[in-house]
Amino acid sequence: MSVSVKTELSEGSSLPSSFEQIGVITKYEILNYFRSRRFFILLTIALVIGATLTGIIGYYRPSSFLSSALSFYSQWWGMSVTFVIILSGVFFGGDAISGEFQNKTGYFLLGNPIRRSTIYVGKWLAALCASLIVFGVFTAITLGNAIYYFGTSVPYQFWESFLFSIIYIISVLGFTFFFSCVFKSSSMSILVTVVLLLFGFSIIQDIVANVAQIEPWFLITYGAQIIGNVLSDPYPSHKTITHIGRNGGGPTFTIYNATVPEGIAILLVYFAVTAILGLVLFERKEFT
Amino acid sequence: MPSLEAVRLTKKYGDFTALSDLNLKIEGVKCVGYLGPNGAGKTTTLKIFTDMIRATSGEALINGHSVHREKRAALARVGSLIESPEIYPSFTPREALGMIAEIRGVPRFGRKQKIEDVVSEVKMEEWIDKRVGKFSKGMKQRINIAAALLSDPDVVILDEPTTGLDPRGMAEVRDIVKSLKKRDRLIFMSSHLLPEVSEVCDEVAMIDHGNLLVYDTLANVTSKFSGSGANANVVEAGFSREVDGVSTIKAIESLPNVLAVDRIDSKNLRLTIKAGIEVQEQVLSDLAALRLGLVSFRPSSSALESTYLNLIKDTL
Numbered sequence: 354m355s356v357s358v359k360t361e362l363s364e365g366s367s368l369p370s371s372f373e374q375i376g377v378i379t380k381y382e383i384l385n386y387f388r389s390r391r392f393f394i395l396l397t398i399a400l401v402i403g404a405t406l407t408g409i410i411g412y413y414r415p416s417s418f419l420s421s422a423l424s425f426y427s428q429w430w431g432m433s434v435t436f437v438i439i440l441s442g443v444f445f446g447g448d449a450i451s452g453e454f455q456n457k458t459g460y461f462l463l464g465n466p467i468r469r470s471t472i473y474v475g476k477w478l479a480a481l482c483a484s485l486i487v488f489g490v491f492t493a494i495t496l497g498n499a500i501y502y503f504g505t506s507v508p509y510q511f512w513e514s515f516l517f518s519i520i521y522i523i524s525v526l527g528f529t530f531f532f533s534c535v536f537k538s539s540s541m542s543i544l545v546t547v548v549l550l551l552f553g554f555s556i557i558q559d560i561v562a563n564v565a566q567i568e569p570w571f572l573i574t575y576g577a578q579i580i581g582n583v584l585s586d587p588y589p590s591h592k593t594i595t596h597i598g599r600n601g602g603g604p605t606f607t608i609y610n611a612t613v614p615e616g617i618a619i620l621l622v623y624f625a626v627t628a629i630l631g632l633v634l635f636e637r638k639e640f641t
Numbered sequence: 642m643p644s645l646e647a648v649r650l651t652k653k654y655g656d657f658t659a660l661s662d663l664n665l666k667i668e669g670v671k672c673v674g675y676l677g678p679n680g681a682g683k684t685t686t687l688k689i690f691t692d693m694i695r696a697t698s699g700e701a702l703i704n705g706h707s708v709h710r711e712k713r714a715a716l717a718r719v720g721s722l723i724e725s726p727e728i729y730p731s732f733t734p735r736e737a738l739g740m741i742a743e744i745r746g747v748p749r750f751g752r753k754q755k756i757e758d759v760v761s762e763v764k765m766e767e768w769i770d771k772r773v774g775k776f777s778k779g780m781k782q783r784i785n786i787a788a789a790l791l792s793d794p795d796v797v798i799l800d801e802p803t804t805g806l807d808p809r810g811m812a813e814v815r816d817i818v819k820s821l822k823k824r825d826r827l828i829f830m831s832s833h834l835l836p837e838v839s840e841v842c843d844e845v846a847m848i849d850h851g852n853l854l855v856y857d858t859l860a861n862v863t864s865k866f867s868g869s870g871a872n873a874n875v876v877e878a879g880f881s882r883e884v885d886g887v888s889t890i891k892a893i894e895s896l897p898n899v900l901a902v903d904r905i906d907s908k909n910l911r912l913t914i915k916a917g918i919e920v921q922e923q924v925l926s927d928l929a930a931l932r933l934g935l936v937s938f939r940p941s942s943s944a945l946e947s948t949y950l951n952l953i954k955d956t957l
Contacts, residue, residue, distance in 0.1 A: 385731055457727040458727045465741060
């Protein structure tokens with residue numbers, strides 16, 4: 354997207370640059386999230402997850418959580434943060450573009466002197482801001498509990514996982530925006546992303562790893578495993594083969610674990626490819 | 642001088658051709674009605690001009706800028722209303738128009754007043770801070786018209802702007818369009834309502850099956866194609882008193898340049914007169930001199946209807 358200088362109009366007014374228009378779209382999209390209660394619904398979900406974990410751990414005191422600080426972060430954060438991230442991606446990105454077609458709000462917006470790429474980037478940034486707020490709240494709940502049990506010394510692995518989580522948010526939003534551009538129906542775009550991210554990729558990963566014995570490097574959820582794996586000490590080995598049954602005659606289960614550089618690369622490539630493809634699709638999509 | 646130009650504009654959807662090599666150049670300060678049956682290509686044309694869809698080939702230019710390649714420059718001075726846009730239901734009109742105002746660079750100083758002015762123009766003042774989600778279709782359409790007027794555009798593109806409005810709303814939109822003409826604007830308006838076009842537009846372009854049939858002044862189009870003859874115009878005269886008496890009709894028929902008089906109702910007559918602007922002026926003057934209570938004098942909408950029916954033989 355090229356930067357454009359202001360276009361002079363009538364006296365006293367000039368068309369804002371594309372950068373400024375991105376800011377306008379971002380601002381009003383965030384307002385839309387707040388007004389449509391979408392943001393508050395997801396925030397509530399994150400709070401419920403946090404409150405539930407707080408209650409359960411506080412009551413049952415499971416040793417898997419409380420044996421060490423790292424195990425606490427591994428269990429609490431590692432198990433649930435990807436779920437919160439996927440929900441954020443779906444809530445804020447799932448129908449970001451498809452909604453403009455289905456709801457015909459695109460007719461209100463696109464007839465103005467604003468590029469489609471500007472709208473796309475502005476909406477994406479709004480989705481990122483909203484996702485980061487929800488993610489921040491969940492992080493705060495996690496840290497609050499961890500500090501309560503283990504004090505203020507936070508393992509460095511948590512901060513690595515935190516950073517990988519932010520990369521995953523960026524990647525998931527690219528992914529959800531892509532499907533939002535594929536479909537003109539909001540429900541279809543949301544449904545496909547939910548099914549793929551929550552279930553589909555996990556199933557494919559198991560099949561590919563166990564049946565074909567191939568590392569599932571092409572799956573975004575495979576790359577996202579580094580978020581949890583980095584909280585394990587030692588870091589899980591790249592490939593683990595487990596034989597079930599006597600004398601190795603039973604089934605074999607193969608587990609792959611992406612290395613950290615591999616995981617980051619997968620997430621960033623997913624973001625780059627899906628974000629760009631989504632933009633290309635949106636540029637060509639027609640209001641018929 | 643504001644301008645709209647379609648250069649060999651073609652749009653195909655698979656095997657179906659919605660627009661076929663459309664060449665149309667409109668420039669100057671005027672209102673042009675864009676007529677055609679359902680599926681003729683009217684909305685397709687307007688959507689191409691507003692970047693809602695892409696042409697298969699050819700070019701759409703606004704004020705000399707390509708809509709496809711220079712969208713920001715092309716639409717910078719354009720206000721448009723295409724189909725029936727939905728506004729984000731959680732926004733108020735003030736917020737929705739505020740977003741458009743910011744996108745278009747309406748100066749911050751005076752922006753609030755400008756928004757209130759356009760909302761007032763479409764008679765939605767008491768709703769300006771209510772959520773749009775509660776609005777009826779007609780109310781949303783008024784806000785859409787306000788959005789089209791927000792940046793004082795040179796070119797206004799309207800796709801059946803009275804759709805969804807009650808009769809009062811339709812009359813108000815017609816008044817708005819007429820007032821736009823006074824502000825040095827080029828208005829390009831598609832409509833099915835021939836009386837509306839007759840009342841508001843200076844020129845007419847007719848399209849059918851993706852092909853441009855005619856583009857000319859309203860008077861020329863109706864005189865050539867209405868069946869009243871190339872050398873005649875049909876006008877409608879409205880009076881404040883009953884004028885359908887035999888003697889009154891004869892008095893009007895005897896006026897120079899008046900070829901025939903038909904009764905519409907007791908206070909309205911349809912006159913077939915010789916073609917030409919000067920002739921219309923003379924007939925108007927002569928009618929006024931008869932002191933019959935002449936209150937309106939305009940090209941006949943039924944002449945436009947006859948033109949339409951003569952040119953457009955069947956609908957899709």
